[in-house]
Amino acid sequence: MKKTNWIAVDWGTSQLRAWAIGLDGAVLDRAASADGMGGLTQAEFEPALLRLIAPWLGDGPTPVIACGMVGAKQGWVEAPYRAVPCQPGAAVPMTPPTQDRRIKLHILPGVSQDSPADVMRGEETQTAGVIHENAAFDGVLCLPGTHTKWIHISAKEIVSFRTAMTGELFALLSQHSVLRHSVGGDDFDRDAFDTAVGETLSRPERLAQSLFTIRAEGLLHGQSNAAAKGRLSGLLIGADLAAAKPYWLGQQVQIGGAPALVALYARALEIQGVQCLTRDSETLTLAGLRLAHAKLTEAP
Amino acid sequence: MKKTNWIAVDWGTSQLRAWAIGLDGAVLDRAASADGMGGLTQAEFEPALLRLIAPWLGDGPTPVIACGMVGAKQGWVEAPYRAVPCQPGAAVPMTPPTQDRRIKLHILPGVSQDSPADVMRGEETQTAGVIHENAAFDGVLCLPGTHTKWIHISAKEIVSFRTAMTGELFALLSQHSVLRHSVGGDDFDRDAFDTAVGETLSRPERLAQSLFTIRAEGLLHGQSNAAAKGRLSGLLIGADLAAAKPYWLGQQVQIGGAPALVALYARALEIQGVQCLTRDSETLTLAGLRLAHAKLTEAP
Numbered sequence: 001m002k003k004t005n006w007i008a009v010d011w012g013t014s015q016l017r018a019w020a021i022g023l024d025g026a027v028l029d030r031a032a033s034a035d036g037m038g039g040l041t042q043a044e045f046e047p048a049l050l051r052l053i054a055p056w057l058g059d060g061p062t063p064v065i066a067c068g069m070v071g072a073k074q075g076w077v078e079a080p081y082r083a084v085p086c087q088p089g090a091a092v093p094m095t096p097p098t099q100d101r102r103i104k105l106h107i108l109p110g111v112s113q114d115s116p117a118d119v120m121r122g123e124e125t126q127t128a129g130v131i132h133e134n135a136a137f138d139g140v141l142c143l144p145g146t147h148t149k150w151i152h153i154s155a156k157e158i159v160s161f162r163t164a165m166t167g168e169l170f171a172l173l174s175q176h177s178v179l180r181h182s183v184g185g186d187d188f189d190r191d192a193f194d195t196a197v198g199e200t201l202s203r204p205e206r207l208a209q210s211l212f213t214i215r216a217e218g219l220l221h222g223q224s225n226a227a228a229k230g231r232l233s234g235l236l237i238g239a240d241l242a243a244a245k246p247y248w249l250g251q252q253v254q255i256g257g258a259p260a261l262v263a264l265y266a267r268a269l270e271i272q273g274v275q276c277l278t279r280d281s282e283t284l285t286l287a288g289l290r291l292a293h294a295k296l297t298e299a300p
Numbered sequence: 301m302k303k304t305n306w307i308a309v310d311w312g313t314s315q316l317r318a319w320a321i322g323l324d325g326a327v328l329d330r331a332a333s334a335d336g337m338g339g340l341t342q343a344e345f346e347p348a349l350l351r352l353i354a355p356w357l358g359d360g361p362t363p364v365i366a367c368g369m370v371g372a373k374q375g376w377v378e379a380p381y382r383a384v385p386c387q388p389g390a391a392v393p394m395t396p397p398t399q400d401r402r403i404k405l406h407i408l409p410g411v412s413q414d415s416p417a418d419v420m421r422g423e424e425t426q427t428a429g430v431i432h433e434n435a436a437f438d439g440v441l442c443l444p445g446t447h448t449k450w451i452h453i454s455a456k457e458i459v460s461f462r463t464a465m466t467g468e469l470f471a472l473l474s475q476h477s478v479l480r481h482s483v484g485g486d487d488f489d490r491d492a493f494d495t496a497v498g499e500t501l502s503r504p505e506r507l508a509q510s511l512f513t514i515r516a517e518g519l520l521h522g523q524s525n526a527a528a529k530g531r532l533s534g535l536l537i538g539a540d541l542a543a544a545k546p547y548w549l550g551q552q553v554q555i556g557g558a559p560a561l562v563a564l565y566a567r568a569l570e571i572q573g574v575q576c577l578t579r580d581s582e583t584l585t586l587a588g589l590r591l592a593h594a595k596l597t598e599a600p
Contacts, residue, residue, distance in 0.1 A: 073519075081520075116509070117516035147478070147512060163516070164508040165477065172472040177465065178447070204505035205542040208464040209416070212447060216417035216463070219373075220381075242505040
């Protein structure tokens with residue numbers, strides 16, 4: 001393997017991912033573990049990182065640039081939020097000391113919004129990646145996931161953003177609520193999804209009752225699990241889109257994340273007449289971390 | 301103890317409750333266990349019941365009248381739904397055989413609605429209790445809980461009803477989501493509750509984003525756990541009320557259930573200008589079961 005020039009790290013609540021980057025900026029190797037921030041005490045961060053990246057280290061200190069929940073209050077070291085409006089690519093990382101001299105750690109801060117109160121950690125780095133690719137981009141970046149982010153970008157800045165707990169609600173309802181009996185299996189009915197998105201978007205006040213109807217339709221009318229799953233996903237993404245309407249209506253929209261989920265959001269927005277550019281989230285994260293690395297090395 | 305004339309049973313998903321009723325109709329004794337329908341196989345129902353009521357049994361067969369999930373497909377024996385509109389007090393119970401000759405079992409059926417698809421098991425018995433007390437009642441019975449029911453009653457019939465998963469959503473979000481960090485403790489801020497109810501009622505489309513704001517307000521502005529809990533409860537009850545508006549607007553409303561939860565719904569409705577009669581759910585359940593017992597004994 002070529003010599004690792006620096007190491008890119010995306011350290012979320014449930015996952016730790018790392019990439020070895022060569023002198024030419026190419027990815028030489030990648031690794032991931034379940035050592036997310038949520039399961040670690042303060043003293044466990046450095047060993048968890050070294051378990052993953054030790055094979056890539058030489059004698060000299062290798063820069064490690066990390067974004068995500070690793071910078072939260074319960075993380076390795078707190079990297080205080082920067083408030084909007086701010087340029088996500090201009091962040092100054094925290095550089096806490098490490099026990100192991102083979103690494104030099106840089107933790108990127110998250111971004112906060114005072115009102116409506118909101119926070120992000122990690123998504124600002126993906127946003128920096130989007131802006132770095134296209135400095136003139138004026139529009140919205142949607143990052144669906146456990147906590148879906150809607151980020152308004154203008155003049156290289158994050159102007160405002162909002163979070164919806166869409167992925168977490170879907171997981172809780174489909175795994176732990178009475179609806180778990182209805183949505184089992186891998187099949188997904190796209191027509192049921194489309195209909196449900198439209199229902200919540202046009203009548204958002206009905207959501208509280210629509211959810212239980214998924215159960216009742218199964219008991220009374222033999223609704224398939226695929227239709228139930230499509231409806232649950234559609235009702236929740238419809239609720240997300242209803243709340244985020246000021247973000248996507250009449251805007252340029254890019255969507256980044258896991259491909260299947262990105263496709264659902266793109267489909268839902270397309271039905272509303274919004275054409276979206278879909279992005280791979282690893283590409284965006286690495287673009288943002290590369291930018292942070294470039295800033296470090298160009299510093300006087 | 302006086303001789304038990306019959307035994308009233310409310311058998312839900314997570315709880316089994318029983319009352320020994322005397323010849324004069326008074327409650328002689330009561331008992332409860334965690335042997336809810338959700339945790340029992342078909343063969344375990346009779347032993348679970350006998351563990352609870354054996355001390356009340358004499359030699360002859362004692363009638364046992366049960367309502368709730370015990371009559372579901374996964375219950376002791378399925379008591380098929382009756383479709384709305386129907387008189388909840390006129391139900392004919394299932395009488396499955398029992399191993400133990402000291403009891404004669406009667407299981408009351410639930411009620412279903414074809415469109416919008418909805419089901420209830422147990423709440424129809426409380427509704428029968430309300431109607432039995434006041435045959436002229438024309439209005440709405442709200443039964444908040446894990447699955448809140450809104451039941452339109454007219455001319456002694458259940459005309460229509462709807463279910464919202466409000467209690468289950470509150471439990472999942474406060475125990476298993478990222479909001480669990482924010483809502484710990486027993487304190488509850490009533491002003492935060494009132495504000496949140498009004499927010500969801502006036503802008504139901506914002507719910508998806510309002511939930512995460514609870515977390516962000518704690519991180520950024522030191523929002524107390526009491527305020528966070530009040531807000532979470534208010535947002536969800538507001539969403540319930542938004543969906544149920546056709547049920548409570550301009551209607552006579554009675555609310556039955558656990559006193560603290562009944563008080564919250566009554567408060568939320570009062571702010572909307574709706575005066576409610578609050579009811580004790582045990583009283584309603586027993587009234588409905590007494591009515592079912594009376595029907596059995598008056599039969600030819």
